[in-house]
Amino acid sequence: MVGEHIFLGEIKAxxxxxxFADAIHAANGxxxxxxGIWNILAFHPMASYHLCELSHELMHKExxxxxxxxxxxxxxTSSLNQCxxxxxxxxxxATHLYSHRDLVEGVLRDPETSALAEKEKALLRFIxxxxxxxxxxxxxxxxxxxxxxWGEPAIYDAIYACALFNYYNRFVLGxxxxxxxxxVFDRFGARMARVGYxxxxxxxxxxxxxxx
Amino acid sequence: MxxxxxxxxxxxxxxxxxHAANLATVDERTASPEVKRLYDExxxxxxRPQVPGILQCFATHPPLLEHMLGVAKEMLFVDGALGxxxxxxxxxxxxASNRCAYCADSxxxxxxxxxxxKDAVEAVLACDLGSDAIAPxxxxxxxxxxxVTESSQEITEADMDxxxxxxxxxxxxxxxxxxxxxxxxxxxxxxxxxxxxxxxxHNYEQEExxxxx
Numbered sequence: 283m284v285g286e287h288i289f290l291g292e293i294k295a296x297x298x299x300x301x302f303a304d305a306i307h308a309a310n311g312x313x314x315x316x317x318g319i320w321n322i323l324a325f326h327p328m329a330s331y332h333l334c335e336l337s338h339e340l341m342h343k344e345x346x347x348x349x350x351x352x353x354x355x356x357x358x359t360s361s362l363n364q365c366x367x368x369x370x371x372x373x374x375x376a377t378h379l380y381s382h383r384d385l386v387e388g389v390l391r392d393p394e395t396s397a398l399a400e401k402e403k404a405l406l407r408f409i410x411x412x413x414x415x416x417x418x419x420x421x422x423x424x425x426x427x428x429x430x431x432w433g434e435p436a437i438y439d440a441i442y443a444c445a446l447f448n449y450y451n452r453f454v455l456g457x458x459x460x461x462x463x464x465x466v467f468d469r470f471g472a473r474m475a476r477v478g479y480x481x482x483x484x485x486x487x488x489x490x491x492x493x494x
Numbered sequence: 495m496x497x498x499x500x501x502x503x504x505x506x507x508x509x510x511x512x513h514a515a516n517l518a519t520v521d522e523r524t525a526s527p528e529v530k531r532l533y534d535e536x537x538x539x540x541x542r543p544q545v546p547g548i549l550q551c552f553a554t555h556p557p558l559l560e561h562m563l564g565v566a567k568e569m570l571f572v573d574g575a576l577g578x579x580x581x582x583x584x585x586x587x588x589x590a591s592n593r594c595a596y597c598a599d600s601x602x603x604x605x606x607x608x609x610x611x612k613d614a615v616e617a618v619l620a621c622d623l624g625s626d627a628i629a630p631x632x633x634x635x636x637x638x639x640x641x642v643t644e645s646s647q648e649i650t651e652a653d654m655d656x657x658x659x660x661x662x663x664x665x666x667x668x669x670x671x672x673x674x675x676x677x678x679x680x681x682x683x684x685x686x687x688x689x690x691x692x693x694x695x696h697n698y699e700q701e702e703x704x705x706x707x
Contacts, residue, residue: 332564417593
């Protein structure tokens with residue numbers, strides 16, 4: 283995959299106007315390595331605008347689960363789906379938020395033997411089931427989370443974070459988004475830890491239209 | 495047929511109280527003004543009296559509801575390059591694969607409303623991709639959706655060529671990946687909340703059997 287950011291040549295060749303096309307052009311101008319995910323986000327800027335906004339709300343805003351733990355959920359979900367791009371990216375974000383690389387790497391090796399508290403391990407057991415066996419969730423699995431001390435707002439947010447990364451993992455792997463260097467993962471991870479997912483500006487002149 | 499997909503549905507469905515097995519959803523009667531506004535926008539945009547259960551899940555986090563409606567309008571409920579019928583075909587199949595009875599039912603119903611055949615919908619819900627009822631290019635499309643769903647880490651450039659060989663364009667493939675991935679997310683939310691099937695397809699087929707297609 284070296285030299286190509288994604289599988290679909292026609293998508294790569296035709297980034298639609300918006301913040302992701304701008305980011306690609308800026309990176310190409312400097313010759314720096316950039317996120318291949320920009321190429322697939324640039325294929326439909328209005329869908330990507332909504333996805334980034336909802337990702338920002340679910341992952342970065344204040345909530346009953348810390349942003350650091352939500353990023354661990356993202357990285358763990360991605361590791362279960364063998365999506366190395368999302369795993370590395372969100373492990374980097376989580377590491378910046380926790381300031382603790384060993385903790386995050388420990389979770390990704392095996393949550394059960396990690397330094398997480400029992401309450402957090404219970405959450406990751408649920409994430410594992412929802413990711414790998416989505417057709418088997420029953421009241422009993424929700425009850426286990428309640429028993430561990432999680433309230434409904436936290437359970438909702440864990441479900442949404444897990445579901446979101448089950449989406450992103452397939453979006454990234456299905457399109458063949460290539461890995462970047464550890465240095466670049468770290469740099470983008472630090473940025474996401476600080477500013478989150480939102481690109482704020484919708485693509486020019488497209489708000490409120492049915493279809494771009 | 496005369497009536498649109500949603501007019502038919504509106505004629506059949508009254509306002510029902512939803513019961514999710516595992517977690518509480520947001521009932522309109524107790525919803526915040528922000529959520530009520532988004533439910534109203536949905537009703538106006540889609541012409542349906544009933545706010546679908548999945549939206550009543552997303553409404554636990556109103557900005558999520560707002561932007562998921564945005565994604566759905568941009569990616570699912572438009573023709574794009576792939577066309578509505580193919581998108582509903584993928585949606586129903588992926589949901590059946592993920593054992594999400596609620597989504598499989600509602601998108602199987604939408605597939606029928608978009609002109610999909612009765613035999614095809616049965617094959618899709620049984621995940622029987624070898625069935626003659628599914629046309630060869632659609633069989634390849636669904637095999638691709640299956641791989642994205644179950645083993646996306648194994649997708650390679652060769653899978654793109656397999657799709658291109660039967661006539662799918664790069665833009666159509668990109669949309670197929672996007673729709674398949676969205677249902678990986680929707681199905682998990684719905685299954686975690688425990689939404690039951692609305693039996694839209696069953697009710698429709700019964701009605702067709704009585705009154706003729």
